Amino acid sequence: MEIAWIGTGIMGAPMARRLLAAGHRLRVYNRTAARAQALAGAGAVVASSAAEAARGAEFVFIMVPDTADVEAVAAGIRPVLSPGQLVVDMSTVAPAAERRIAEELKPLGVEYLDAPVSGGDKGAVEGTLTIMVGASLPGFARVEPLLACLGRRITHMGPVGAGQTTKLANQIAVALTLQAAAEALLLAKSGGLDPARVLDAIGAGAAASWQLSNLGPKIIDRDYRPGFFIKLMRKDLRLVGEAAAQGGVALPGHALMTMMFNAARSLGHDDDGTQAVAAALQKLAQA
């Protein structure tokens, strides 16, 4: 079985490595060629274009930054696709774009499905990603054994696009829960408390969250090294806004978090971790 893997960045590279380690044959392509070349040592064949990687592969995986990148890859591989191939987009992009691409590829006898992930580069390296899949049931059944090399919680959410909508629901929850942690710690600090002790006191009750437990200590230490970039969260919040508008809802917390993360960018935090939104809050909130 031949597998094409397109996009070997901070997420794509370790994911491709896991498939290689599981004994699969991979042809890899990356826009910045050096990043793909690094996988040759692990047994990957390096292709000179997305089309060259995709030609004849049973599965074509895509892991690139944004909607336009996925659309470019889809346009690039389209001429070489043939019936029975399965294209699996694991990027985080607009649900509507996924549905459109799937429609375009359907006449070729190719199923296109979306399978965005959560869990960061750590989850990619360790194969513990959460994977949210939008696909036909047969498509899901076909790809699931490969996804099992990459993640632990793999859920079929509905037809193509449903994976992305789930991911966006995840991201708005992540962003607002992070704000909850940031406001709680800032209030505590402004009231003269030791924030670390506050974390300890409230971290296991009704206020408990992954964000508070994992990013709270970093907020306190002003440690803004990235787990997940501010700039990527800004992109995801843009997609949340588009999806909300298409779904006919206006989300006030989303509007707030768009402002907070834009403020974090304005303050120079775009390449910092999302917890740097607490630094922006402190700057904006000071009376």
Place this chain on the structure above:
Amino acid sequence: MEIAWIGTGIMGAPMARRLLAAGHRLRVYNRTAARAQALAGAGAVVASSAAEAARGAEFVFIMVPDTADVEAVAAGIRPVLSPGQLVVDMSTVAPAAERRIAEELKPLGVEYLDAPVSGGDKGAVEGTLTIMVGASLPGFARVEPLLACLGRRITHMGPVGAGQTTKLANQIAVALTLQAAAEALLLAKSGGLDPARVLDAIGAGAAASWQLSNLGPKIIDRDYRPGFFIKLMRKDLRLVGEAAAQGGVALPGHALMTMMFNAARSLGHDDDGTQAVAAALQKLAQA
């Protein structure tokens, strides 16, 4: 050892019962006398005023709804207090009020400390409350064995008032994390997903929270039976706003949640559980 317990409502009654069950002698008082009377069967002596309950008691516990109620109790017991008594306010009220009352009682040789709780009536019944204490170190050491009958995580946060500030940090985290769950589920629903499946897919990763896991299913089922009342959260958010202003910070998420919970009240949800804020969101968000 004599203990006075003032305020035997939905929280105070089960807490008083736990002290009785641990073998302590209690004199109880409640504004609505029938509620105090219900504790007579468990061995409590029912007093006809807060002062009668407090006279000569080594510990005086207070568990009432709001700042004005605590101030009324403090004024009522003040004439009968004598040196060495310890007054423990477990209500959720303004930190500044606690510091003021403590100052007023200090000349009497009485230590007043704040020990608000988190964990709801379930935590009160089961003795699993989180208790955040503002007190002198000797005062904390004196009351801790009794608090151990009532809660599991008992933290000394600093001087009097520090317990309340911690509780308010907890409440703003709770409110915003609940909003995170509500917006994620509304986005998912507006995108045509099965919200229960979304909960399952995202509930264990970076979006994970107590609010999402515990109130998410209730939001989906439109089950608004109260664990914690909208009207009490509105009170707590008012206290958060006061504390933030005193600390010199403006919290945008707090402003949003004040609006959301006020909207929930306007829509008739004041006596529902906090998860009813999701119903208000859905009403407000609909394009």
